[in-house]
Amino acid sequence: MNAETHLMQMDAHVAPDQLEIAAGREREQLEGWVPELATDDEKRLAFEKAFDYRGDVTLTLKDGRRINGYVFDRRLGATLEDSVVRIIPSNERTKLSVSYAEIAAIAFTGRDTAAGKSFEAWVKKYHEKKAAGEKNIAIEPESLE
Amino acid sequence: MAVPVSQAWTVATYILKQKWSGRKRFPLVTMLEPLFRCNLACAGCGKIQYPAHILKQELTPEECFRAVEEAGTPMVSIPGGEPLLHPRIDEIVAGLVARRKYVYMCTNALLLKEKLHLFKPSKYLSFSVHLDGQREHHDFAVCREGGYDIALDGIKAAIAAGFRVTTNTTLFDGADPNSIRAFFDELMEVGVEGMMVAPGYTYEKAPDQKHFLGRARSRRLFRAILSNRKKAWKFNASPMYMEFLMGKREFTCTPWGMPAYSVFGWQKPCYLLQDGYADTFQELIDTTDWNNYGTESGNPKCANCMVHSGYEASGVYYTFGSLRGLLDTAMAVFFDKYQDRGALDLLNAPAKSHTPLVQISSHAHAEEDQRTTA
Numbered sequence: 184m185n186a187e188t189h190l191m192q193m194d195a196h197v198a199p200d201q202l203e204i205a206a207g208r209e210r211e212q213l214e215g216w217v218p219e220l221a222t223d224d225e226k227r228l229a230f231e232k233a234f235d236y237r238g239d240v241t242l243t244l245k246d247g248r249r250i251n252g253y254v255f256d257r258r259l260g261a262t263l264e265d266s267v268v269r270i271i272p273s274n275e276r277t278k279l280s281v282s283y284a285e286i287a288a289i290a291f292t293g294r295d296t297a298a299g300k301s302f303e304a305w306v307k308k309y310h311e312k313k314a315a316g317e318k319n320i321a322i323e324p325e326s327l328e
Numbered sequence: 329m330a331v332p333v334s335q336a337w338t339v340a341t342y343i344l345k346q347k348w349s350g351r352k353r354f355p356l357v358t359m360l361e362p363l364f365r366c367n368l369a370c371a372g373c374g375k376i377q378y379p380a381h382i383l384k385q386e387l388t389p390e391e392c393f394r395a396v397e398e399a400g401t402p403m404v405s406i407p408g409g410e411p412l413l414h415p416r417i418d419e420i421v422a423g424l425v426a427r428r429k430y431v432y433m434c435t436n437a438l439l440l441k442e443k444l445h446l447f448k449p450s451k452y453l454s455f456s457v458h459l460d461g462q463r464e465h466h467d468f469a470v471c472r473e474g475g476y477d478i479a480l481d482g483i484k485a486a487i488a489a490g491f492r493v494t495t496n497t498t499l500f501d502g503a504d505p506n507s508i509r510a511f512f513d514e515l516m517e518v519g520v521e522g523m524m525v526a527p528g529y530t531y532e533k534a535p536d537q538k539h540f541l542g543r544a545r546s547r548r549l550f551r552a553i554l555s556n557r558k559k560a561w562k563f564n565a566s567p568m569y570m571e572f573l574m575g576k577r578e579f580t581c582t583p584w585g586m587p588a589y590s591v592f593g594w595q596k597p598c599y600l601l602q603d604g605y606a607d608t609f610q611e612l613i614d615t616t617d618w619n620n621y622g623t624e625s626g627n628p629k630c631a632n633c634m635v636h637s638g639y640e641a642s643g644v645y646y647t648f649g650s651l652r653g654l655l656d657t658a659m660a661v662f663f664d665k666y667q668d669r670g671a672l673d674l675l676n677a678p679a680k681s682h683t684p685l686v687q688i689s690s691h692a693h694a695e696e697d698q699r700t701t702a
Contacts, residue, residue: 199632203545205542235533237533253379256604256605300371302539324369324376328380
């Protein structure tokens with residue numbers, strides 16, 4: 184299970200079958216964050232958040248190497264040595280496994296790719312463009328270049 | 329029945345073989361995601377929120393075939409992303425058809441007409457077109473004005489060329505049941521083979537986190553939509569799953585029923601939740617703590633889920649799990665009108681929603697439905 188900071192905002196007293204609206208999730212603003220990694224718990228929490236993050240991060244290893252990429256998985260063991268972050272570097276098609284124990288620092292350097300794209304933002308944009316007389320209004324996918 | 333007899337037979341014999349061999353957890357449909365790139369940017373979608381270098385990645389045909397053979401399912405669904413953006417999608421589909429897999433290629437159909445020539449009609453291939461309701465509703469849901477008309481053109485072209493075409497509809501909070509029923513009429517008139525419909529799931533990574541149905545509201549909505557069925561309507565879904573949506577039946581989740589494979593590997597535990605990835609299908613089955621998933625587990629991430637990927641397999645497995653299951657399914661197939669006065673009343677009830685812009689209301693359709701089902 185993910186860190187408690189990511190718990191969905193669901194009323195614990197309401198049984199799922201009685202729910203009228205599915206509670207969504209409050210997302211933290213993580214873009215640009217450089218967490219402290221002084222303790223084992225801080226490390227575990229930071230890598231859990233990296234796994235949930237919708238953008239790239241930069242890992243700095245204890246031997247000085249830096250890896251920029253997307254954390255698509257993490258595997259938790261009993262110790263930091265047994266736990267790994269699985270990352271796809273931004274410049275090659277490969278999957279790297281890096282032990283928590285090898286990592287000296289992590290920075291949430293990439294953009295949160297979903298931030299600011301709520302349904303309300305779309306509705307607002309739609310009405311503004313409609314009022315301006317525009318046609319074929321749409322949210323276009325971002326350029327990949 | 330909206331599924332060809334040969335497909336129903338293939339699925340039935342597959343399930344019985346798995347049961348006779350004593351396999352405890354076996355999948356029904358492989359969800360093959362050959363890429364996450366899409367030509368839409370729907371606010372409710374949780375499948376495309378990745379950095380550009382991830383969105384540029386694609387599974388090769390060989391990787392696709394290996395994954396499908398690993399899972400061994402008789403059916404393969406190809407979602408994404410938009411699969412028609414994959415430069416080798418024709419090879420992937422042809423290879424799966426050659427392996428006699430029943431392939432549902434999920435598409436928003438924006439490119440369907442243009443790319444139809446890449447494919448050959450086959451009983452093994454269906455285009456499953458994503459349409460979230462009538463024109464205004466669909467366009468609003470997918471954040472693109474004009475999308476419905478393009479998709480409908482694609483559907484018509486595919487049907488005219490001899491392809492099997494089904495539709496896949498996701499409903500959000502604020503969906504108007506009368507409009508959905510009118511939408512079903514429109515799809516049947518166009519000539520689609522069958523329709524799929526399900527409530528949306530609150531993807532953790534989706535930009536939109538506020539417009540998803542809870543289970544109580546989902547059941548009322550689906551009771552209103554799927555009761556008092558018109559004879560012309562055909563659904564490409566398990567009758568037991570549809571009864572589950574209508575609140576007539578309880579199932580527990582089968583998260584391994586429709587496992588998802590992508591550039592990350594096998595997704596744990598299911599198509600919707602991302603709790604990690606396994607490198608092989610066997611690893612997925614062996615290392616996932618399945619007790620943590622499904623609404624019945626108490627996992628808050630599963631609280632609102634009533635989606636195909638967890639519960640359609642439950643419905644199908646129920647059908648083939650006992651004589652009672654077979655009889656219940658036969659009853660649902662032969663007596664599929666589901667007359668329900670209370671459901672008609674629901675059609676006339678004012679829509680409860682904090683998101684009135686998602687769908688528009690149309691009481692004219694409710695009156696028409698009452699006349700035609702009376």
